Amino acid sequence: MTDRPHALGAALRHRARRLDAATPPGRDRAVDALRAFAILGVVLGHWLVTALVAEGDTLRAASPLDPMPWLAPVSWLFQTLAVFFLVGGQVATRSLASARARGVGYRPWLAARLSRLFAPVAAVLTLWTATALALLLASADLTTLHTLLKLALSPLWFLLVFAVLTAATPLLTRLGPLWPLAVVLHIDLIRFGLGGPDALGWVNLAAGWLVPYTLGAAWTRGELERPRAGWTLLIGGAVATAGLMAWAGYPASMVGVPGTEVSNLNPPTLAAVTFGLAQCGAALLLRGPLRRWMRRPVAWAAVALLNLSAMTIFLWHQTAMMATTATALLAGRLPGLHTRPDDLTWIAHRLAWLPVFALALGVCWVAFRSRERTGPTDPRTAKATAPNPSAPPPLPRREPATTATSTATTKGADRCLG
Numbered sequence: 001m002t003d004r005p006h007a008l009g010a011a012l013r014h015r016a017r018r019l020d021a022a023t024p025p026g027r028d029r030a031v032d033a034l035r036a037f038a039i040l041g042v043v044l045g046h047w048l049v050t051a052l053v054a055e056g057d058t059l060r061a062a063s064p065l066d067p068m069p070w071l072a073p074v075s076w077l078f079q080t081l082a083v084f085f086l087v088g089g090q091v092a093t094r095s096l097a098s099a100r101a102r103g104v105g106y107r108p109w110l111a112a113r114l115s116r117l118f119a120p121v122a123a124v125l126t127l128w129t130a131t132a133l134a135l136l137l138a139s140a141d142l143t144t145l146h147t148l149l150k151l152a153l154s155p156l157w158f159l160l161v162f163a164v165l166t167a168a169t170p171l172l173t174r175l176g177p178l179w180p181l182a183v184v185l186h187i188d189l190i191r192f193g194l195g196g197p198d199a200l201g202w203v204n205l206a207a208g209w210l211v212p213y214t215l216g217a218a219w220t221r222g223e224l225e226r227p228r229a230g231w232t233l234l235i236g237g238a239v240a241t242a243g244l245m246a247w248a249g250y251p252a253s254m255v256g257v258p259g260t261e262v263s264n265l266n267p268p269t270l271a272a273v274t275f276g277l278a279q280c281g282a283a284l285l286l287r288g289p290l291r292r293w294m295r296r297p298v299a300w301a302a303v304a305l306l307n308l309s310a311m312t313i314f315l316w317h318q319t320a321m322m323a324t325t326a327t328a329l330l331a332g333r334l335p336g337l338h339t340r341p342d343d344l345t346w347i348a349h350r351l352a353w354l355p356v357f358a359l360a361l362g363v364c365w366v367a368f369r370s371r372e373r374t375g376p377t378d379p380r381t382a383k384a385t386a387p388n389p390s391a392p393p394p395l396p397r398r399e400p401a402t403t404a405t406s407t408a409t410t411k412g413a414d415r416c417l418g
């Protein structure tokens with residue numbers, strides 16, 4: 001019995017070494033590590049600051065940041081969308097340049113990228129359409145239904161924005177981040193300084209995330225290689241964000257808090273964008289340490305596996321939390337799960353629930369990860385997914401005995417995630 005753990009550990013290390021050997025030598029593994037960090041930040045952030053409070057037969061969304069605003073710095077750690085758009089811009093522009101070099105046109109390139117982005121969405125929409133119909137037929141409380149659907153489908157706004165920016169990549173390869181930053185600045189001046197309509201803020205949904213996306217394009221152009229660029233973004237973004245919070249009245253929380261008048265995230269405000277600049281600066285400065293860390297086969301295998309399942313994890317993490325919450329209601333109102341998030345005791349209980357959420361997410365991953373690995377069938381689209389340095393390699397299934405085997409392994413990865 002004591003030999004089993006050792007044998008399992010040896011087998012996992014062996015597979016990690018095989019994956020490490022199958023990875024192209026010129027691949028920038030820091031890109032994959034940053035993307036994994038961004039995904040984990042979003043997931044843990046949602047699990048920590050989103051509560052479903054049971055009030056009779058009704059479930060309502062609540063946040064510990066409302067009764068405990070001094071916890072706002074927690075949102076600074078887990079609101080990592082700017083890093084995701086930074087990496088997305090870098091990967092998309094490199095992928096486009098690689099496709100052009102291989103003679104692949106814009107349409108098949110875009111079709112390949114959007115198919116990888118939206119292929120896993122169908123399962124989420126199907127499940128929640130069926131769930132909504134079942135709840136309506138069971139005369140469920142409409143507030144509960146609205147709460148569940150809003151949480152389950154909220155990740156889709158990100159995909160829509162990301163898809164628009166991906167489609168516009170050929171126009172953005174030379175665009176600097178100062179232009180969309182200026183748009184965000186003027187929109188906020190009109191909204192908050194001149195009493196303009198709140199609906200105008202939705203312009204920032206594209207302009208705000210265009211800032212880190214164009215920084216990713218600048219990364220591809222080699223303009224952000226010096227440490228000075230990272231330090232300028234980190235210090236300048238942090239100082240600007242602190243000033244906006246202290247003197248312009250922007251909220252300290254970088255995520256939405258139910259019941260508050262202004263949200264930094266929905267739609268993005270100038271404070272959210274300057275905070276994202278600071279995050280991007282920190283990400284650029286971490287590239288060197290991450291590249292060294294990713295030389296370790298086990299660490300690289302974990303990051304590669306997370307990248308291969310990035311969309312599945314992103315789309316299903318809210319469903320995993322809600323499934324746990326709904327199932328546990330059979331045992332009554334449990335602390336940290338169904339109770340109001342109004343004290344530190346709730347925080348302690350919620351931390352204890354995180355492994356259960358992760359287990360539920362693991363079940364979703366097993367059930368739906370195949371949707372993320374569906375490859376293109378059109379020959380032109382398949383050509384667009386040929387080997388490029390932007391897609392993480394999958395775990396090899398057999399020993400790579402020849403160069404052809406390693407090439408096949410890398411091709412399979414490019415169909416999973418770009």
